[in-house]
Amino acid sequence: MLLSACLIVKNEELTLRRCLESLQGVVDEIVLVDTGSTDRTLDIAREYTSKIYHYDWDNHFAHARNESLKHAQGEFILVIDADEYLDDIKRHSLREQLTHIEADGFLVNILNYVGENGKIFSTRPVSVVRLFRNGYFYDGSVHEQIAEAIMKAGKQISKINLDIHHVGYLNEIFTYKNKSSRNILLLKEELEKDPQNLFHLSNLLAEYIRLSNFHQALKIVKKSLDIIRKKPPSSWDHITARIFVFHITTLVGLQKNIEAEEIASKYIMVYPELAEFRTRYGMILAENGKFKEAIEQFNFARKLGDPKEALFDLVQGMGSFLAALMLGRCWIALGDKDTALQYYFTSFLENPNQDILIFPLVYLLPYEKKFFEQEIEPRITDPVALASYCEAYFYKSPDDIYHLIQRIESKIAQATVLERVKLAVLYKQDPKKALEIINTGLQNPYLISLSILIKINNRCLQINDIPDFPDDRIQTLKNVLLCEYSSTPISPFLRDILLFNCHDLLSEWLPKAPDRYEAYLYLMHFPELPCDFNWSGETAWECEMLALRAFKNKNLDVADIWLAKAANHSLTITRLLLECDVALAKERTIFAQSCLQIGLKEFPESQLLKNVAIQLGISSTSQYDEKYQLECVSEMVEMRASDIYLKNSVHTMPFHMQLSALHERAANLVKYIYSCYKQEKILELRKAIEEIQNIITFIRGSLDLSLEASQAADKVYAFYYKMSVEWFIQPQNIEQNYEEMENFWRSWAETWKKV
Template identity: 40%
Template sequence: MLLSACLIVRNEELTLSKCLDSLTDVVDEIVLVDTGSTDSTVSIAESYGARVFHYDWDDNFANARNYSLDQAQGDFVLVIDGDEYLDASQRTGLRSFLQTTDAEGIIVSLQNYNGSPPRIVPAVPVSLVRVFRRGHHFQGAIHEQILDSILETGKSLVKYNLTIHHVGYLTEIVHSRNKISRNMKILDEEEVSSEKQIFHDTNKMMEFIRADDFEKCLSLARETYTRLKRQKPESWSHIEARAFIIYIIALKETGNKKEALEISREAFHSFPNYIEIAYRFGESLLGVGKLDEAVKQFNYCRDLGEPNENWLDTQTGFGSYKAAARLAEAWGKLGDDVLARTWYLTAAYENPAVQDSLLPLLYLLQQEDNAAYAGKLESLFSDPMSILLYAEASSILGLPQAPRLLSLVDEDLRHSAYYQRALMVQKMTESGEEAFTSEHYDSGYANYLVGLHLLNRGDETAAQSAFVKSGPAGEQLFRVWTEASQNQLMQCDLQPYIFDLIAMRAENVLARLLPHARDLDEIWLYVKYSPLSPVLTSIDWDGLTGLQCEQNSTRLFRQKNWESAADWLEKAMVHEPTVSKVLIECDIALAHSNKLHVFSVLRQGLLFFPDSEVLKIITQNLGINPESLTKAELYLAGDGEMNPFDAYRKSVLTMPLNVQLAQLHERAGVLTQFIKEQAESQNVNAMRKYIEELQNIITFLRTSLDTEIEAASMTDQVYSYYYRLSVNWFLEPNKVLEDYDDAVAFWESWAQTWKKVPSGIRG
């Protein structure tokens, strides 16, 4: 007998038939060990001719597995579960492969699925041994392993192209079988050796995540991290990588953004080619507002791409559509709507069912009147979930295709919040107020949406009545509304309500609640790229973030209060540089007819954001070519004075080369001191003139190098670093004090070095 399939099962009637169907004509026998089913599992197995055995469950998967292996008669064993099935297109060649191989164990792919119908999310396939020669035994009470037993023989492992699909992590199946509490009980009771402790901990942390208990997950993750740090990093494997990933997720979910950045940066340095770690690092950068770094990181993720196979159980998309959606988010917050639209479009093409990308994308296409793109987009939406999401977004934006798309939504999805929300919007569009006064709604969610509309209209009594009918969600929102009205310091999370607020055009409710939102950063783009975007500039923000300062500056500029707009722009400069700040500063400069300042700001903006499409478009519209704009033109335009660096350079060029270089580096150090003094005095314009002179010196030094020589090339990289630093100072003056000591020490030390070089050499 060639091949035995061995299963351990309990209450698998929902999925067992599909599993056993996939084994037909592949295995010679089916050995099924039942551990206490109370449904029709056993009778289903018997109908397929399985040899059924009963085993008293002892909270140890390895024991049950090994009992099934002891009953097998084939030369090889295929281990499979009742919620798994063999890929139909790959299973047929397994028998002929086993007849010719000398391998002791066969590595196959396990394709896990997460989420809940209709939104099922495939993970990246995991490599593991599921086929092996009879005679081996499992170890481990849970997430049992066979690999050690095979490796002890010293014989070979080979990879075979076979995928086993696993649906047991779908939400309904996890809850129906009470898997979380069962697994936690086993993990709590299992005794493990020190070398298996981190693997054991990661299994336990994953159960906490499935139970949405992120605080307990975080506590264990910190303990595991302490254990992990006792090891040498060069000994770390995919198990330690998994521990890092779970730690980062727990930190993010519990709001520990700064710590998440520290841990994800460390993880990325240790595992730069693990796509999920690279992606989580990008997420952490985004979470603390380091948008420019986040852009670079998500571009890196896309360069890595999707792994074909993994030793980690990770979702798909980190190297493709998820990274694209995050790039859209980063550019959207930076203020480049053109690049945001491009990346949202990329995400939609790579995965049309990305919910968070669709509404912003359609909004941006609508703003640009890109009918051609919209037509191409519709051809992407073929699966039921993507059609539903497209119909909902179209309804919210009032697009003409919305009624037709709603009629195409699958009957099984019409109970979902997406459909009910879209349907209510459509009724509101067609019937106006009658949709809320003439109809009686039985659905709790429909009453909740009615309550939102009434609250936005100012009818609190009627709104409260509708919210009571809707159930806990509506009552909670009304409590949040009431507390926000009475307590200026209260904080709330708006993410659970944001799509409902946008769909119902509840701008008054949003304007009241938005300043109280703890998760303002997470929901900002949902509002910005929606019909409620004017709310962002209608609020008098506290100015706690760069985005808030920018909105205040924009609002005041539109009111032609240019002095106050400039004040808020200066406050915004305390935060990370953005394209928005560059655009606002250019607008204020143009309002004062100061085109020279516009040239200067655009040039620095393009140096810092060379990929920004918006800055390129603005530059072209103003008839400016920053690359051909010389430093002399910047200094000479307007006041007739000579470029101070040109005068300084001419005097320096008469000196010997070593003296030239010493003088230039010394001058750079002096300029750095001037820059610091002006930054401390908050004299931004004077500071920027010194920065531009410093940039001229660095440019001159770089052009004098022969980068074909290795030492000169390395020197050029150093100069490039300090040039980049100066651009950052121009756009974010508070960084000067942070970087000053290092910068001035560099220029002064190099000046002293060149002074020690023997004289006599001329340039």
């Protein structure tokens, strides 16, 4: 007999059948040890094997696992759990591989899936010994190991081409089996025997994080770090890296984003080859509003790529499709849908079955039926992702949705995932009939919550009308009915609000919701916002939206006020283009062009800015040569007025005393601008900058550019004009070079007095 499969089970009815099916035709026998099942586990097992044994559970996995090994007859043993299954492709070559292999232990790839239905992610494959020659036994009460026994025997461990998929960490299964409570108890017992064991500490950390018990996780992190610091960095291994990842996750879970950013910035230097740390660092930077820096990290992660193999549970796609997805989100946050779409589509090509990607991708893609049917739809195979595709497609082309639903239903067995979008289609066609179906779902929590949502929007529901149903969504909607918007997140309801046209509720709820920025970014993928919002102007992006509204209403003064309020924050493409629009409306073309040139320098990858530059007749490569500008500045500062006079350029600068006064006025304005900056009087600051720009424009207009010296002078004034534009849109830059600017104007005021 070549190969035995050994399992230990307890209440595995949710997953056991899939596991045993994957073993058919691969193993010669299935040995199953049950430790006390009370569900249908044994009934399912009897359909596949007669070698079923009972073992009284003694809180020790290795003991139970070894009991199964005692009954195995095969030359080789494959150890697999009930919540795992063999890869459908690679399993067929396993027997052939075993016939000509010499090692005693074999590393296989374990692909862990995490999340919940609709949002499932796989980690990078973790290499562990699950296949070995008969005769070895396990050690360890939890997360038991066998590799050490093989190495102690002086035998070889090699790699074999086999993938095992593990779904036991999915929320539904994990919660159903209450695994964390059991594992925590066993891990604590192990740590009492060996308190310095980082392997057990990392596993204990994983359990607390799965339970979202981040306060307890932080205690374990601190204990682990104390142990790690006593070891030389050269000895830090994959377990150390795993603890560092959990450290970042714990801080983010505790919403300590500033500390998480600081810690992550250190860990990327410890493990520079792992894209996981780069992408996690980028995610924190993005959460902290540092999108430009985040983009740099995500691009770096993509250059590193995903590791081919991993010794701990890295999230799959951190060096590929997930990094591309996050790049798309960053560009959306900055206000560039064109570049965002490029990254979303790249992410889609690398992994089409990302439910969280489908919506933004479909919303941003220009609608072309043939392209969607040939390039998008055939690539998606996951049922939940297909359902999301239907829902997103409904916004693009409601008339074609029936044919799409029919095609999707023919592809998937779980047609229930399409019920929501089918209900939304019916609601659009026949609201009365759809509401009858919704209102009859008395035992369906989703339908009850949907009914409440629609009634709140239509203002036909009282608080006493909400049923006392044990469901989080329903209880949350009670707060909405009481207008307690500021304490009630809107994101969990946003898709239903949009699908069923609850726009009145959306306009009231979103501006006050605690997660309004997250919801706003989701809405930014639409061609237009579905309704108007009364933003408070508390954040930079709200100021930008209010400035946009004022600009559309041709109220440029109000637009200026809101742009001034947004200017103290990081520059975005949305604000930069609004500055250009307002400048063009005021016929300040040079300022608008300078804004755009600064934008191209700040965001050289922005496809939107490149497109706008073409429209304004500006090449993205035609920016002033800064090195040449600085040389001209240096030359002009050192040049005396008499030198200019000798070059005959003074005749191109009339009204010498007026020029001196203008330079003196500009110097005083710079001093005033710095004072405004310190006092955060941004609107007054911007008005003073505009006056300096008018002075520069006047002086440049008086130059005779046929003369070489005048051309050099023009370059200098252009340099300071550009600097003033940078101050206008990024006031934080004033601190860096206001002295240089003031000295330039002051020195030339004195120079012109002497001419």
